């Protein structure tokens with residue numbers, strides 16, 4: 001690796017990058033951007049069909065990238081994919097971007113164990129498993145980068161999205177520890193915390209809120225669907241997130257944390273500084289959840 005004048009890494013070194021969740025949204029925009037900037041990109045997607053589609057999208061822009069089939073929630077698939085990546089790169093990738101994620105929205109009393117477990121598998125355990133499988137190669141090289149894509153909601157727990165916030169909060173904690181544990185091996189570890197960006201994620205959250213089973217009973221469902229729907233109409237495309245991910249890979253000394261988007265940059269400090277009663281009040285209002293129980297009529301009333 002050589003350092004260019006503007007504090008950017010470049011030149012003749014290994015620039016191989018594995019990006020998970022490359023079939024859509026932030027992942028697709030990121031792999032295209034990285035391919036354009038000369039990285040040796042491997043986009044991880046869940047099926048061969050999605051792999052072909054990604055290669056075609058890249059080729060239509062005159063870009064070249066490789067793909068691997070990977071389901072981050074399946075340990076066997078992760079192992080196989082990382083063996084394949086090791087063959088493709090002749091010793092392992094220089095960088096990993098753990099971008100695959102799912103929303104898992106719903107009131108905590110309604111989310112079943114298997115749904116919660118799956119959210120943790122995809123958003124947390126899968127990401128850390130990929131790190132663990134990639135790290136021996138990075139150690140051998142004495143260099144590497146890991147970029148974990150969390151969320152502003154990883155620092156701002158959001159009602160009706162509790163499991164999502166919890167999984168991203170845990171990812172943030174583990175990324176922090178990994179950054180310190182791997183520094184001596186020349187591996188830089190970054191966290192990217194996007195606010196809301198226009199991808200399929202918000203639509204998937206709305207579907208979760210429709211499928212949760214109690215959609216008719218609980219006030220939070222209708223209001224949260226309306227909130228996510230209106231946010232979805234107003235948010236920008238995911239290019240700023242791809243730009244931040246590229247910075248994590250290009251900067252000589254990348255920052256530990258990149259919070260992307262005005263909403264996240266405002267919400268995160270506001271949540272930290274505001275007294276709990278105020279932040280609770282905002283969340284109650286935004287999620288349409290009453291702050292107090294409605295008093296049931298007493299026997300004999302009326």
Ligand SMILES: NC(=O)c1ccc[n+]([C@@H]2O[C@H](COP(=O)([O-])OP(=O)(O)OC[C@H]3O[C@@H](n4cnc5c(N)ncnc54)[C@H](OP(=O)(O)O)[C@@H]3O)[C@@H](O)[C@H]2O)c1
Nearest residue numbers: 021023024025026046071072100101151196197199200201
């Ligand atoms: N968009 C936002 O507003 C926002 C905000 C904060 C954080 N984020 C984070 O950004 C990341 C990317 O999300 P996005 O917004 O681009 O959403 P998206 O368009 O829904 O993309 C999610 C990606 O993850 C993949 N994925 C889901 N389950 C997987 C599994 N088990 N194994 C491998 N890949 C899997 C999906 O693949 P399939 O196509 O096969 O389903 C898809 O490529 C996520 O980690 C998300 O939490 C997004």
